Amino acid sequence: MATMQNSFDPQYYCVIHPLDDAPEEKCSTEGLGQIAMTPTVRLSLKVLRGYLILMSIMLLYHVLDLAGIVHQLR
Amino acid sequence: MTKPQLDTTGMPVVGVLVRRTWQKHLLTFLMVFGPGLIVMEADNDAGAVSTYMQAGGQYGMHLLWTLVVLLPICYFVQEMVARLGIATGKGHAAMIYERFGKWWGRFSLIDLLIVNFLTLVTEFAAISLALSALGVGPWIAVPVSALALILMVVTGSYLRWERIVIALCLLDLTWFGLAYVVHPDWAAVGADTMLPTMPEGGITGSLVFLVIAVVGTTIAPWQLFFQQSCVAEKRLRFADLKWARLDTLIGAVFTVAVAGAMMLVGNYGYQHHIVFEDPAQLALALGPIAGTFVRNGVLLLMVNAAVLGTTAISLASAWAYGEVKGWEHSLHKKVWEAPGFYATYIVCVAAAAAIVLIPRMPLQLVIISVQVFAGLILPSAIIFLQLLLNDRELLGERWVNRPWNNAINWTIIVVLFALSLLLAAQVMLPNLFN
Numbered sequence: 016m017a018t019m020q021n022s023f024d025p026q027y028y029c030v031i032h033p034l035d036d037a038p039e040e041k042c043s044t045e046g047l048g049q050i051a052m053t054p055t056v057r058l059s060l061k062v063l064r065g066y067l068i069l070m071s072i073m074l075l076y077h078v079l080d081l082a083g084i085v086h087q088l089r
Numbered sequence: 090m091t092k093p094q095l096d097t098t099g100m101p102v103v104g105v106l107v108r109r110t111w112q113k114h115l116l117t118f119l120m121v122f123g124p125g126l127i128v129m130e131a132d133n134d135a136g137a138v139s140t141y142m143q144a145g146g147q148y149g150m151h152l153l154w155t156l157v158v159l160l161p162i163c164y165f166v167q168e169m170v171a172r173l174g175i176a177t178g179k180g181h182a183a184m185i186y187e188r189f190g191k192w193w194g195r196f197s198l199i200d201l202l203i204v205n206f207l208t209l210v211t212e213f214a215a216i217s218l219a220l221s222a223l224g225v226g227p228w229i230a231v232p233v234s235a236l237a238l239i240l241m242v243v244t245g246s247y248l249r250w251e252r253i254v255i256a257l258c259l260l261d262l263t264w265f266g267l268a269y270v271v272h273p274d275w276a277a278v279g280a281d282t283m284l285p286t287m288p289e290g291g292i293t294g295s296l297v298f299l300v301i302a303v304v305g306t307t308i309a310p311w312q313l314f315f316q317q318s319c320v321a322e323k324r325l326r327f328a329d330l331k332w333a334r335l336d337t338l339i340g341a342v343f344t345v346a347v348a349g350a351m352m353l354v355g356n357y358g359y360q361h362h363i364v365f366e367d368p369a370q371l372a373l374a375l376g377p378i379a380g381t382f383v384r385n386g387v388l389l390l391m392v393n394a395a396v397l398g399t400t401a402i403s404l405a406s407a408w409a410y411g412e413v414k415g416w417e418h419s420l421h422k423k424v425w426e427a428p429g430f431y432a433t434y435i436v437c438v439a440a441a442a443a444i445v446l447i448p449r450m451p452l453q454l455v456i457i458s459v460q461v462f463a464g465l466i467l468p469s470a471i472i473f474l475q476l477l478l479n480d481r482e483l484l485g486e487r488w489v490n491r492p493w494n495n496a497i498n499w500t501i502i503v504v505l506f507a508l509s510l511l512l513a514a515q516v517m518l519p520n521l522f523n
Contacts, residue, residue: 028113029104032120033324034248034421041178042484044187050480059472060193066506067469 118332123251124319125336127401128167128312129344130258133351134398135215136208137306138391141348142368144299145355150273150281151288153352155300156345159307162504164341165497166471169478169490170313171333174320176488181317182409185473188480197473198413205311205406209441210450212395212402217445218369219391227446234392235442238399239435247322247420254400260393261347267386268350271357271379278353301508307348308505310470311405318408322419354387399438407434468505475502 050056079085107113133141144152170181177184182201186194213231220230242250280286288296316337325333358371361378365371368391376384404420410433411418417427424431444450475498477483478490490498 027106027108028110029106030113030116030120031104033326033329035103036324036326038324039326042176042488044177044179044184044483047188047482049190050188050476051482055479056476059476060189063469063472 117329118335121323121325121329121332122336122339123255124316124323124325125167125171125333125338126258126340126343127251127254127397128316128319129163129337129340130261130347131254131315131397131401132307132309132312133261133344133347133394134208134402135212135391135395136398137348138351138368138394139215140299140302140306141351142355142358142365142371144303145352146358146363146365146371147299148288148296149356149359150277150352151286152300152303153278153281153349154283154285155303156307156348156352157282159304160341160345161497162501163308163344164338165494166308166474166501167312167316167337167341168334169474169494169498170316171320171325171337172330172488173474173477173484174317175325175327175330175333176484178321178324179317180321180408180412181314181470181474183412184317184477186413188477188483189473193473194413197470198409200469201310201314201409202406205402206437206441208309208311208402209399209437210444212399213442213445214450215367215369215395216392218367219372219388219395222369222373222388223385231442231445234396234399235438238396238403238438241400242404242420242434243424243431245421245423250400250420251323254397257393257397258343261343261390263386263390264347264350264354267383267390268353270383271354273353273356278349282349297511301511304505304508305467307345308467310467311402313470313474314409315401315405318405318412318418322408322421354383357383399441403434403437406437407431468502471498471502471505475499 076085105116107116144155173181173184179187182194182198185197213234216234217227217231220234221227241253244250290296320333354375355371357379358365358375361375363371363374365374368387372384372387372391375387407430408418410416411427411430414429416429418430419427422430475490475495478488478498479495481489
């Protein structure tokens with residue numbers, strides 16, 4: 016808890032630092048496995064694959080061009 | 090205020106007693122404050138200083154408007170990161186591994202480590218350039234900086250590291266002093282900030298490249314990994330989310346304002362027709378015109394930016410690698426309790442520093458290439474974030490994106506893809522914009 020009322024004196028708030036506080040139960044992936052392949056997830060991953068392949072080629076070309084290597088190869 | 094020992098759930102908890110509600114809110118915020126400011130301001134690293142000053146140096150104040158556009162983008166992306174970190178208590182790399190499988194997990198991790206490492210090289214290059222301009226040779230400046238950066242994290246205390254880094258972030262306030270000293274036309278600053286104007290020469294390949302570089306430097310992939318791990322490291326609680334959001338908003342506003350100040354200093358060089366390849370050259374050229382405060386200020390702030398960037402980026406790598414490897418990966422641990430985590434950090438810092446000491450490195454080319462490369466990789470990192478924030482099975486209804494979150498984030502993704510495609514067009518058809 017971020018804050019709590021002091022039971023001895025309700026006029027005071029007790030503010031606890033996150034690192035000093037009791038741990039709370041978080042959303043866990045335990046037993047869930049991989050994300051459900053909904054149409055949105057499937058499409059997003061396909062677009063991402065294509066994008067990354069294309070961009071990697073473009074970037075390599077651009078860096079080689081800036082470094083003057085493409086010009087030398089021509 | 091007093092510091093009592095309370096027994097709440099059977100375990101002793103250290104708290105601070107306050108009387109007023111506003112005191113409670115202020116104190117809670119101060120306790121939560123840190124990751125948002127650090128992730129944003131560390132992004133104003135050496136590469137960013139170079140890019141923003143180049144933007145000012147080449148196009149005056151014409152690109153100030155880009156920062157206003159980038160402010161909400163920065164905030165909305167990092168807010169999702171903070172939310173995911175608080176909801177799961179885990180880092181981004183671990184979440185990608187667990188929910189998207191090993192292939193995407195390894196891809197993201199390797200990408201992150203490569204981009205981060207290249208970026209670290211630029212940070213040390215900047216330290217070397219700036220301190221050389223101040224009369225400190227690279228063989229002293231670089232190893233000493235690397236040693237200091239390692240000592241910052243090996244104390245076994247997250248809070249100690251956080252306080253040091255926040256202090257370094259606040260040193261960036263000096264940029265406002267520098268911007269004030271170079272006397273920009275404030276009416277023009279206001280106009281160029283609010284309304285995009287076309288620079289002389291119109292849209293050129295160079296302009297498009299620089300705009301993409303500004304985007305790439307303002308929103309970097311390591312930020313997603315860093316803030317989520319940092320939030321998990323700080324053990325922020327569900328109730329802390331609103332304060333984490335405020336922290337992130339303050340960080341975003343501060344960072345964009347500092348970036349604007351950097352552009353204004355670059356603009357001073359533009360007004361005096363100074364041609365420069367890096368901020369150190371500009372600082373030296375500005376010395377006789379603007380005075381030693383501007384000269385030394387730019388050089389020292391360049392070092393500060395590089396130090397901030399290095400510690401945050403190296404930690405992003407170490408946290409991500411530690412999470413995926415299943416190692417202990419916490420700044421709360423001593424070196425011997427988390428050897429793999431600290432070794433990753435130390436290797437990243439030491440190897441990048443060693444590379445910079447190799448003579449005749451094409452540093453400016455590396456700096457700009459890294460910014461663009463980061464801009465290209467960013468869409469993939471954001472897509473994973475977006476999909477995770479729609480993972481109802483994992484997060485439940487409470488933490489998933491609302492429809493308006495999704496509308497904003499998909500828009501951001503489309504914009505980033507479009508900018509990347511513009512770069513691709515420029516690469517394939519270099520005369521398109523000339």
